[in-house]
Amino acid sequence: MKGPVNEFAFFLRGQARKNLKLLVIYCLFLFVLIMVYAAFFTVLMDHFEGHQYSFITGVYWTIVTMSTLGYGDYVFTTDTGHLFSAVVTFSGVIFMLILLPFGMISLFLAPWIEQRLRYRPKVLLSEDYSDHVIIFGYDSITRALIRKLVSHHTPYVIVTTSQDEAILLEEEGLHVVVGRPTSITFLKNIQVAKARHVISNLSDPLNTNVCLTIRSFCETPIATMVDEPERTELLRLAGANRAIPLKRILGSYLASRATTLGATAHILDAFGKLLIAEMPVKSTPFVGKTLAEAKIRQQTGLAVIGLWERGTFTIPEAGSVLSPLALMVLAGTREQLHALEEIAGEKDTTDLVMVLGHGRIGCSAARYLERRSIPFVIIDRTNNLDCMDHITVIGDATSRNLLLESGIEDAKGLIVTTNDDSTNIFLTLASRRQRPHMRIVARSNQEENVEQLYAAGADFVISNASVGANILNNVLEGKETIFLTEGIDVFRASLPPSLVGLSIIESQIRPKTGCSIVALELPGSTDPIVSPPPETVLEEGMGLILIGSQENEEDFARKFRNGP
Numbered sequence: 001m002k003g004p005v006n007e008f009a010f011f012l013r014g015q016a017r018k019n020l021k022l023l024v025i026y027c028l029f030l031f032v033l034i035m036v037y038a039a040f041f042t043v044l045m046d047h048f049e050g051h052q053y054s055f056i057t058g059v060y061w062t063i064v065t066m067s068t069l070g071y072g073d074y075v076f077t078t079d080t081g082h083l084f085s086a087v088v089t090f091s092g093v094i095f096m097l098i099l100l101p102f103g104m105i106s107l108f109l110a111p112w113i114e115q116r117l118r119y120r121p122k123v124l125l126s127e128d129y130s131d132h133v134i135i136f137g138y139d140s141i142t143r144a145l146i147r148k149l150v151s152h153h154t155p156y157v158i159v160t161t162s163q164d165e166a167i168l169l170e171e172e173g174l175h176v177v178v179g180r181p182t183s184i185t186f187l188k189n190i191q192v193a194k195a196r197h198v199i200s201n202l203s204d205p206l207n208t209n210v211c212l213t214i215r216s217f218c219e220t221p222i223a224t225m226v227d228e229p230e231r232t233e234l235l236r237l238a239g240a241n242r243a244i245p246l247k248r249i250l251g252s253y254l255a256s257r258a259t260t261l262g263a264t265a266h267i268l269d270a271f272g273k274l275l276i277a278e279m280p281v282k283s284t285p286f287v288g289k290t291l292a293e294a295k296i297r298q299q300t301g302l303a304v305i306g307l308w309e310r311g312t313f314t315i316p317e318a319g320s321v322l323s324p325l326a327l328m329v330l331a332g333t334r335e336q337l338h339a340l341e342e343i344a345g346e347k348d349t350t351d352l353v354m355v356l357g358h359g360r361i362g363c364s365a366a367r368y369l370e371r372r373s374i375p376f377v378i379i380d381r382t383n384n385l386d387c388m389d390h391i392t393v394i395g396d397a398t399s400r401n402l403l404l405e406s407g408i409e410d411a412k413g414l415i416v417t418t419n420d421d422s423t424n425i426f427l428t429l430a431s432r433r434q435r436p437h438m439r440i441v442a443r444s445n446q447e448e449n450v451e452q453l454y455a456a457g458a459d460f461v462i463s464n465a466s467v468g469a470n471i472l473n474n475v476l477e478g479k480e481t482i483f484l485t486e487g488i489d490v491f492r493a494s495l496p497p498s499l500v501g502l503s504i505i506e507s508q509i510r511p512k513t514g515c516s517i518v519a520l521e522l523p524g525s526t527d528p529i530v531s532p533p534p535e536t537v538l539e540e541g542m543g544l545i546l547i548g549s550q551e552n553e554e555d556f557a558r559k560f561r562n563g564p
């Protein structure tokens, strides 16, 4: 569908648009001419031939005559009539049969064909090109990444092998070069050696080939996506600096959010000993209390650095109420998380989780559950030939009976992970209606469907594109960052020299930048101080771990890092 629409768009731009106006004017002229002839027809017929015909008949006769069809059902028999017929026929030949097609061809068809023939895609970048990001493979992930790059004014270029794709992308205003990513000459021509980073987002074998080819002549850092997690090592061997098993990461994200197990089951990531974990409020005695009343920090030492509720992330304050639907984002050490598990009571081991869709992401979610001995049922239309480990219930997950037979009535969690967003939205909506209290997490293949999935009742939605783009962006910026949600990261920073000797409250980090301190890292110790009290004095050599949005982080860099 996109093709024809794009071609049509050609006629709405530049010279073609002006020509289109000309065409409209010409058609108006033809219309007026036909009306005038039709009027003459009725008058002449009445005066010279003695026939009364309607105006519509006049229009019909004019068109039939001008187009030289000449059916002969209405004819003049007088000389005046014949003369008039001749004029109409002659002007028809000139205006309708010669000028109109000639105009169409010379004003529209020829420029369009010429543009197609003249289009010479870029196949190289000039010598002075440097510090750019080269992207192999354009999809929803790299599209989301490019949006970030553009907003940071980072130069980038997309590499495609297809001239048609290049035309489409250029029409969208993107930078494209056409060439084979495994040709050394081409790679040299697009200044790979001087690039800031290469992102290879192709199939595993192609990514391997790209890495080997680039490594044969330069050391530019390469990040690649890996479809099959087992191939991560292989890609590293081929020369990738980072190989990102995105589908496995997505699977674990989904699975960790679908269960109500203890806190340590939900560790998202770590900065040394400082772990970031998520835990549903529902499984704790804090339901309905405010953060101040819950006294989580006093009891366990953990900091609650975020609250998720139906897709919205907030940085909590003392008065924030812990609703049973919310998910707490916690920062602390493993011991502190264990302490929370003690308070939260027995683990709920009867959790049954349904996994709908056994592709790579579904399979990775199943592995996550398996490792934590959480029982699960996995449903797919077809057998996953790459997986010998999971017994799949074969059938269409949209079938209500199949879901009932597979035990959805007993499930506490549901992971919706088919490759079709409409199916995912349907499954989420149907399950939510049936089971209002089940934890439903869903995967969104296209970023634009995140909202619909939340509207359908998902507790948590994970967008392939945004997770992928965020991971890549963090790699590009060389940041040690934990991605929490679109726009909010936990990140590490060294203590700005201008703040040494001040207390946290005197440092004014929060009022000036919006970032909050999650933890302090002491120079000689591996144990971070989690959620330090405001009167803590910042000492030389300390590391800061902060939470904030992208803008907060930029403010921090601007106001403190570049300071005296």
Ligand code: ADP
Residues within 6 Å of the ligand: 247, 356, 357, 358, 359, 360, 361, 362, 379, 380, 381, 382, 384, 395, 396, 397, 398, 417, 418, 419, 420, 423
């Ligand atoms: P990924 O590897 O990204 O997880 P796949 O395309 O391999 O993506 O996996 C999606 C899986 O979802 C496929 O195995 C497909 O058979 C399954 N699937 C799609 N629609 C349905 C459905 N209506 N019912 C059951 N399974 C489905």
Ligand code: ZN
Residues within 6 Å of the ligand: 358, 362, 363, 364, 366, 384, 387, 388, 389, 390
């Ligand atoms: Zn599997």
